[in-house]
Amino acid sequence: MDTPLTDGQLALDVATLADLMADARPQAIGCATAGGVEDREVSVGSLRRELRRERIARDLCAELNNFTQIEQTLAFVVLRVKELSSAETVAVRLERDGVYPYVVHTDHLAAPGAPDCGCPDAGRNLVDCIGEVVGSGEYDPSLEFFTPGGSFWCRSITALANSTAGARLLRGGARYSHRCDHESLALIPLSARGVRIGLLELQDRRLAMFDAELVEFLESLAHQIGLAIQNARAYSELEASMSQLRVLHGVLPICASCKRIRDDGRWKALEEFITQNSQADFTHGLCPECAKQLYPEVYAQKAIGG
Secondary structure: OOOOOOHHHHHHHHHHHHHHHHHHOOOOOOOOOHHHHHHHHHHHHHHHHHHHHHHHHHHHHHHHOOOOOHHHHHHHHHHHHHHHHOOOEEEEEEOEOOEOOEEEEOOOOOOOOOHHHOOOOOOOOHHHHHHHHHHHOOOOOOOOOEOOOOOEEEOOHHHHHOOHHHHHHOOOOOOOOOOOOOOEEEEEEEEEOOEEEEEEEEEEOOOOOOOHHHHHHHHHHHHHHHHHHHHHHHHHHHHHHHHHOOOOOOOOOEOOOOOOEEEOOEEEOHHHHHHHOOOOOOOOOOOHHHHHHHOHHHHHHHHHHO
């Protein structure tokens, strides 16, 4: 992995890039004004932001493959995305039977399912309802707060909740009230191999914290994050299955007479030993030969009766 840039190196690179851009830009003779200085400051700020985002994204993608536990993967994702976006809260929701419950989040998350968020559907809040629309992919692409990639973002959830567009978004006629303390909201679908498996959610109590540029950048990372989550989930499921599977191997010392097995110095019945060291259970019956020896009269009556 490349060595991270220091703040001094980052500032130098940004200034150099800004100068190169300024030199390459066509300029009118005798038009050096304060506006040019402001443009350069904007360019420097934009370049600094882009370099920072690229560095964090590069580190995120490189480190995602190092995790095998789903909890570690999700915690890493939300912390990195929070650093990248400067959002107050970042959360991951994973799909479960058509709904998207929270599985990990940072601070100040609006309470999931809080009734005071004003959704007409009892027990669910406005963000939950929007999340289900984004997760299903059944949204109205003509609405301005959706991207071509299917993500949702808005600068004020309160304004949206009391708008006609909000009612169209949620496929309902009534307007939705909203009384939670967050305003900026972004929901980016997470997919793996063409299947949506969850949502990356950003919240902030401040207005207009997210824009189309940030959402598009997060969309470029969403597939990588989705694959990492799916791989970690598969590994966790495999590990859980393997922990339940106990395989007998090697040489087992068994009594030639009673068939007990020696285990850590103690002789155990065959059934006890196998039950303790595998997932097998026993049910008892009699084979035909033993049944004849133990109940000869029953077999004699059967022979007479034909």
